[in-house]
Amino acid sequence: MSQTAELISYEPATGAELWRSKHGDVDELVDRARRAWPAWASEPLSRRIELVRRFAIQVEKDQEAFAELIARETGKPIWEARTEVAAVIGKVDISIRAYSERTGQRKLDSALQGSAALRHKPHGVMAVLGPYNFPAHLPNGHIIPALIAGNAIVFKPSEKTPAVGQKLVSYFAKAGIPEDLVQCLIGGPDEGKALVAHRGVDGVLFTGSAQVGIAINRKLATDPGKIVALEMGGNNPIVLWDTPKMEDAAALIIQSAFTTAGQRCTAGRRLIVKSSMYDEAVSAVKTLANRIIVDEPFAEPQPFMGCVIDNNTADQLTESFLYLLSNGGKAVSHMRRPVDDRPFLSPAIIDVTGMKERPDVELFGPLLQVVKVDDFDEAIAEANNTRFGLSASLIGGEPQQYNRFWANIRAGIVNWNRPTNGASSAAPFGGIGFSGNHRPAAYYAADYCAYPVTSTEVDQPRASVGVGFREA
Numbered sequence: 099m100s101q102t103a104e105l106i107s108y109e110p111a112t113g114a115e116l117w118r119s120k121h122g123d124v125d126e127l128v129d130r131a132r133r134a135w136p137a138w139a140s141e142p143l144s145r146r147i148e149l150v151r152r153f154a155i156q157v158e159k160d161q162e163a164f165a166e167l168i169a170r171e172t173g174k175p176i177w178e179a180r181t182e183v184a185a186v187i188g189k190v191d192i193s194i195r196a197y198s199e200r201t202g203q204r205k206l207d208s209a210l211q212g213s214a215a216l217r218h219k220p221h222g223v224m225a226v227l228g229p230y231n232f233p234a235h236l237p238n239g240h241i242i243p244a245l246i247a248g249n250a251i252v253f254k255p256s257e258k259t260p261a262v263g264q265k266l267v268s269y270f271a272k273a274g275i276p277e278d279l280v281q282c283l284i285g286g287p288d289e290g291k292a293l294v295a296h297r298g299v300d301g302v303l304f305t306g307s308a309q310v311g312i313a314i315n316r317k318l319a320t321d322p323g324k325i326v327a328l329e330m331g332g333n334n335p336i337v338l339w340d341t342p343k344m345e346d347a348a349a350l351i352i353q354s355a356f357t358t359a360g361q362r363c364t365a366g367r368r369l370i371v372k373s374s375m376y377d378e379a380v381s382a383v384k385t386l387a388n389r390i391i392v393d394e395p396f397a398e399p400q401p402f403m404g405c406v407i408d409n410n411t412a413d414q415l416t417e418s419f420l421y422l423l424s425n426g427g428k429a430v431s432h433m434r435r436p437v438d439d440r441p442f443l444s445p446a447i448i449d450v451t452g453m454k455e456r457p458d459v460e461l462f463g464p465l466l467q468v469v470k471v472d473d474f475d476e477a478i479a480e481a482n483n484t485r486f487g488l489s490a491s492l493i494g495g496e497p498q499q500y501n502r503f504w505a506n507i508r509a510g511i512v513n514w515n516r517p518t519n520g521a522s523s524a525a526p527f528g529g530i531g532f533s534g535n536h537r538p539a540a541y542y543a544a545d546y547c548a549y550p551v552t553s554t555e556v557d558q559p560r561a562s563v564g565v566g567f568r569e570a
């Protein structure tokens with residue numbers, strides 16, 4: 099780790115340099131955060147709420163410029179970047195509600211004289227590590243609940259989207275929140291590792307790949323005092339069963355697999371189809387996929403899909419497609435690179451039914467694998483044939499089949515006739531297995547941002563000794 103080294107961010111869609119800055123100093127930022135948090139934790143909740151509301155106002159004032167920066171740094175279409183900014187703003191009211199519902203204060207029934215209460219305290223300094231696909235909304239989904247609960251935050255954005263991370267943090271300062279309370283640590287995995295292991299950090303709130311999340315979990319195995327929330331990837335199934343509405347079904351499948359160029363943890367990766375409807379289904383999905391416009395973020399007409407995050411990622415996805423193809427997969431729609439030297443990819447579909455062993459990895463891009471099955475039990479077994487467990491959808495089928503699907507699928511999000519993605523911030527959001535460590539985010543983020551404290555309280559000492567004492 100070198101503090102003099104510079105991090106440079108390039109716009110993936112054009113290759114132009116967007117931003118550069120020196121790497122941050124982990125010790126310095128954590129030290130500042132440690133000194134800042136006791137005063138923040140002692141502020142009344144109403145004051146903390148007032149300041150995070152002011153943050154939302156600052157973002158709202160600058161929403162178009164913020165959306166443009168997100169679109170430039172990620173390559174996602176501007177319409178989609180605007181929805182990310184709306185989610186950043188919407189997070190504030192939802193988190194205020196969640197704090198009072200999940201971790202507020204309650205009086206408890208007490209057999210003792212006096213009163214008993216359940217209250218919550220902040221952990222202290224929280225490290226937030228963010229991914230590149232939602233560089234504002236997802237880290238913000240940790241930062242806002244952590245702030246409301248009274249924590250200080252050191253946020254390390256992805257090294258692929260540092261400009262958005264820095265901008266997000268600037269709105270907290272503009273809102274009048276002390277600068278040392280929410281700081282942005284510029285850097286890559288080295289800074290991430292140092293932050294996670296730092297003695298001055300009380301909790302690690304991570305959104306990113308399973309590989310890194312598991313490494314963090316291992317690293318902190320001997321440090322039980324640190325709270326760790328891991329929001330990781332998925333290898334999410336869509337089961338397509340009997341439906342008279344094939345066009346609608348195809349639209350849901352396309353939305354699941356290819357929104358954000360497939361760079362969503364909740365993207366539908368595996369389409370599991372009843373064999374009797376395979377031809378019709380695959381043809382409908384392929385036809386719609388062929389109509390997807392892939393282009394630069396500000397192009398007109400607006401594209402549905404932008405590029406993936408960088409050339410290296412596009413190369414790896416192309417290699418994964420070729421691997422599937424040369425190991426028994428049959429191409430439905432090939433993965434193409436329409437622009438030389440830029441990470442645009444066409445939506446790819448491949449039938450992997452004939453593969454002897456299907457790799458259970460998250461292919462984080464516009465690549466949908468199709469598996470043909472004969473009966474519903476086989477479909478459920480195939481859907482569960484993964485170490486991940488984030489999101490799953492049944493499209494079509496009867497209510498009894500959905501009941502079986504819901505009961506048997508191992509995932510944190512189970513939908514019927516809805517896409518696998520587009521989860522609501524007003525509900526818990528998390529998965530099992532390689533997708534998370536049972537600390538769901540979104541509405542339940544409040545749970546990991548504060549710990550419960552039970553108190554029995556009487557205004558004067560009042561006690562007398564009982565059995566087992568000699569007369570005075």
Ligand SMILES: NC(=O)C1=CN([C@@H]2O[C@H](COP(=O)(O)OP(=O)(O)OC[C@H]3O[C@@H](n4cnc5c(N)ncnc54)[C@H](O)[C@@H]3O)[C@@H](O)[C@H]2O)C=CC1
Pocket residue numbers: 227228229230231232236254255256257285286287288289290291294305306307308310311313314329330331332362363364460462533539
């Ligand atoms: N479950 C969820 O809520 C979501 C999960 N994701 C997942 O995120 C991934 C895509 O994002 P990426 O940026 O590629 O994730 P990543 O795992 O490569 O990086 C995430 C963050 O961890 C940092 N980091 C890397 N190595 C580290 C280490 N050894 N110790 C500490 N920090 C380290 C990175 O610098 C970055 O800030 C996908 O797997 C996707 O499924 C994305 C969005 C939502």
Ligand SMILES: O=C(O)CCC(=O)N[C@@H](CCC(=O)O)C(=O)O
Pocket residue numbers: 231232236239361362363364365518519520521522523524527539540
């Ligand atoms: O965190 C929240 O407030 C709700 C969850 C959410 O926004 N999920 C999105 C994006 C997450 C991703 O897939 O990267 C979704 O389910 O599409």
